[in-house]
Amino acid sequence: MALLEALVEFDRTGPGLADRLTGALRDAIVSGRLVAGNRLPSSRDLAIDLRLSRGVVVEAYERLVAEGRLLSRRGSGTTVAPGQPERASGRQDSGQAEPGRRESGREGPDRWESGRAQPVNRIRPLRPGVPDLGMFPRVAWRRAYERALRQARAVDLDYGDPAGAPRLRAELAGYLGRVRAARVHPGDLFATTGAGQAFGLVAGALRAAGVTAVGMEEPGSASIREHLVAHGVGLVPVPVDAGGLDVTALERTGVRAVLVTPAHQFPTGVVLAPDRRTALFGWARRVDGLIVEDDYDAEFRYDRDPVGCLQGVAPELVAHIGSASKALAPALRLGWLAVPPRWRAAVRSGKLAADVCGPVLEQLAFAELLASGGYDQHLRRLRRMHRIRRDAVVTAVRRYLPSARISGIAAGLHLVVELPDGTDDVTLARSAAQAGLGPLPLSRLRVDPGGPPGLVLGYATHPPDVLTQAVATLADLAG
Structure with missing residues (x-):
């Protein structure tokens, strides 16, 4: 020493x-x-x-x-760590990454290029929608899993409740109430195999109730859009502006259900404004409708405390969806769905038909991680690291793409870079993919044409030096 x-x-x-x-x-x-x-x-x-x-x-x-x-x-x-990069010129000893040398929400697999999931052999720098998988808390998870296994009764190894392990639902109810200001009882919750299954369950319940079309934010997640369509639900685009979802435009569509990302809109990053929230609840009551709240990335806010969820204000109107995919790892397939009482029977029936019951041991291990405080500790660590990586990308964009407009930096694991008019963001994203990078073209996240071109840049997966070089490469490709 x-x-x-x-x-x-x-x-x-x-x-x-x-x-x-x-x-x-x-x-x-x-x-x-x-x-x-x-x-x-x-x-x-x-x-x-x-x-x-x-x-x-x-x-x-x-x-x-x-x-x-x-x-x-x-x-x-x-x-x-092995393979240390050299110090970038001009870096200050502040702990924040400065631009290096120019040598080089939920979106999951890179679906935008061909419309189907592509095999992923490695995580590409700037790819949104994925966490740093190297940060998975292996030791804490192993200990939680071992505790769950030791404490599991023989009956716990039988086919379980379709809604999920009671212990996990109890821990989740407490966690969501404490962290997301939700008002959920364990009986309101379903443990799902990721958010994807939750969307499918909601789509099935809506179809059973005669609802065949759902409003969806424009722009919005292409992968969720494709997922809902695959489950037989038609989608109606509803514009998003600086205040979030345009509820007046939603009223004109005539739909009785809408999917929203109110805490951190995907991809723009805006928060649903208080007056819009009030208007959205009023719309749902007038049309006897359902608000489907995708609460992705809600724990990752850097400028203030996270915004409370919609479900906590009007639990009778909101189906609340979340997952541990961005905080832990997508491979765990741990998600949750809280639904109002009148939708529970349809969702339970759909869950039973989908997989009888979920992976009980993994659910019990997650319950242990929640109960021990290990999940909160892991999230605090991630927030600090994400802030540093976000700052590196913002600094690099301002240096290498000075004409670009940056938005959506206050929360989440990605930001949006709007590019000058006339830029072909699809071609640019394809060139970036060929160079080993993973940004998403903003235009592919819209159903209707129009709006500024741009790229969605993820920053969770790589250290600042790699992200800085990735942005420099992107600037070279953009000309």
């Missing part, structure tokens, strides 16, 4: 200690004084050795993990 203290000399007086420690550690890595595989002291030990608070060291470690310079795994400690 004394050796590390010598390697990270810096001024330890005054404010900004975390910035200076981050910079000193980064310098030691970039210069080769710390090399790939070197194990760093625990945050507690380094704090004692450097005579700092532990919080300063934890923040510095987390920033460098977010940058891809350190690896941190419970049980294995913190080590220098």
